[in-house]
Amino acid sequence: MKSARLKKYIIIASMPVLLVSCFSAKDYVQSDQVQIEEGTFRTDQLSQDSLSVAEVSWRALFTDPVLTQYIEQGLANNIDIRVALQQIVAAEAYLKQGKAGYLPTLSANATYTHQELSKNSSLGALSNSQDLYGLSGNLAWEIDIWGKIRSNKRAFQASYLQTVAAHHAVKTRLIANIASVYYQLLTVDEQIEVTKETIVTRKQSLETTKALKEAGNVTQVGVKQTEAQLYTAEAILVDLNNQAYLLENTLSVLLGEAPTAKERTLLEDQNISTELVIGVPAQLLHNRPDVMVAELELRKAFELSNVARSSFYPSLTLSATGGFQSLDLDQLFNANSLFANLVGGLAQPVLNGRKIRTQYEVSKAQQEMASLNFKQSILIASREVSDAMYSFGTATEKIAIKQKEYDAYALATEYSQELLNNGLANYLEVLRAQENTLNSSLDLVNTRNRQLQSVVDLYEALGGGWK
Numbered sequence: 001m002k003s004a005r006l007k008k009y010i011i012i013a014s015m016p017v018l019l020v021s022c023f024s025a026k027d028y029v030q031s032d033q034v035q036i037e038e039g040t041f042r043t044d045q046l047s048q049d050s051l052s053v054a055e056v057s058w059r060a061l062f063t064d065p066v067l068t069q070y071i072e073q074g075l076a077n078n079i080d081i082r083v084a085l086q087q088i089v090a091a092e093a094y095l096k097q098g099k100a101g102y103l104p105t106l107s108a109n110a111t112y113t114h115q116e117l118s119k120n121s122s123l124g125a126l127s128n129s130q131d132l133y134g135l136s137g138n139l140a141w142e143i144d145i146w147g148k149i150r151s152n153k154r155a156f157q158a159s160y161l162q163t164v165a166a167h168h169a170v171k172t173r174l175i176a177n178i179a180s181v182y183y184q185l186l187t188v189d190e191q192i193e194v195t196k197e198t199i200v201t202r203k204q205s206l207e208t209t210k211a212l213k214e215a216g217n218v219t220q221v222g223v224k225q226t227e228a229q230l231y232t233a234e235a236i237l238v239d240l241n242n243q244a245y246l247l248e249n250t251l252s253v254l255l256g257e258a259p260t261a262k263e264r265t266l267l268e269d270q271n272i273s274t275e276l277v278i279g280v281p282a283q284l285l286h287n288r289p290d291v292m293v294a295e296l297e298l299r300k301a302f303e304l305s306n307v308a309r310s311s312f313y314p315s316l317t318l319s320a321t322g323g324f325q326s327l328d329l330d331q332l333f334n335a336n337s338l339f340a341n342l343v344g345g346l347a348q349p350v351l352n353g354r355k356i357r358t359q360y361e362v363s364k365a366q367q368e369m370a371s372l373n374f375k376q377s378i379l380i381a382s383r384e385v386s387d388a389m390y391s392f393g394t395a396t397e398k399i400a401i402k403q404k405e406y407d408a409y410a411l412a413t414e415y416s417q418e419l420l421n422n423g424l425a426n427y428l429e430v431l432r433a434q435e436n437t438l439n440s441s442l443d444l445v446n447t448r449n450r451q452l453q454s455v456v457d458l459y460e461a462l463g464g465g466w467k
Helices: 002-019 065-077 079-102 148-214 220-254 283-287 289-310 355-421 427-461
Strands: 105-116 129-143 315-326 338-347
Touching: 065 079, 065 148, 079 148, 148 220, 148 289, 148 355, 148 427, 220 427, 289 355, 355 427
Parallel strands: none
Antiparallel strands: 105 129, 129 315, 315 338
16 A cells, blocks of 8 residues: 555656656847847947946036036936836835745634534534634645746846836936036027127117118118117027026926026036047947846746746645644643644646636737847937937037138128228128127037037937946
């Protein structure tokens, strides 16, 4: 009899060993299809090095003391940053749950049962009622034959790392947004000063035009057109002041505070001395937080597909129940009240309404979607790096051209005004020259801003700022 039982247990125990050859959880390996190739960024005009500008601290890249103060404040108080930190806390709780998957579950129960028995029953003939007291514990453990628990644990790990990478992405985006808004604010300040100087000049021109009319050199039409030019500049100043006010409010929200006026320096004081090097293409995977998030999503989907596949195979569980049970409360902890059960089970799903097959097919589809999203994130990252690098080069080139344009218009304005004062020029030439000078000056300031914005865009595109 003992020999037969032993033989039965050997057969049951050997089944998982035989079946494990049919399936075991695979290890995640990054696909070659999502690797970044050389030349992806279309930045042949700029050198690539093993060190990327993304490795540079934002404190070293942005040297304006007011801007660095704002970035520090934003990192400490911004609402999105604080939400991301709480998401990490929640993901860490799930990670701990995943690590505990290998451990058995233990539960304790205390019961009291009162029964009123039928007098016509076999037990009722002996007693009309019966009380039963119980105190027990249950221990259950699933043996990880197919790697299902391990894959679940790895999925939780990937999910946790996703939230960490998402927090890094929020930091990178926040730093870039603060710097971008700050530079826009400096740009508007510069344009306001240019417009104010223009208004002063045009008021003087209006007085000169009125004097020339009195002398008979220009008509009332010339006076009114000069006056209209003054109003145009004043209207531009109103729009610029409104834009500065809105930018201050935007910056306040980024810093996690109510809208207030913001201290700042001058646009001409901004100096980016860090060499703009993008690094080798493969570094983008290690620096771009959003690319990390996409890859970790792929890893999680891969592990969950392992879990879904393991559901096709039998699960081996061990459970034990033991405790005290007695009809009399005062005899509950007596040795005669002890009981114990030990059960080993091997459950193989057969028919369950196609739920396991559906779960597996959905997990494979989700894994493929995650893979495609990962590839898409790399393509987008590559485009953003290429855009930022090229924009920086064109903005730098355009600054030199716009400076020459402004100098030419400024001289044209000066010469035409002198000729008009001497009765040798048409007042329309003076008006056109003044208008072109103002527009050129505003464009020059905008071009300087675009150069700074391209630096910020490149820093964000390469995943800088979170380290």
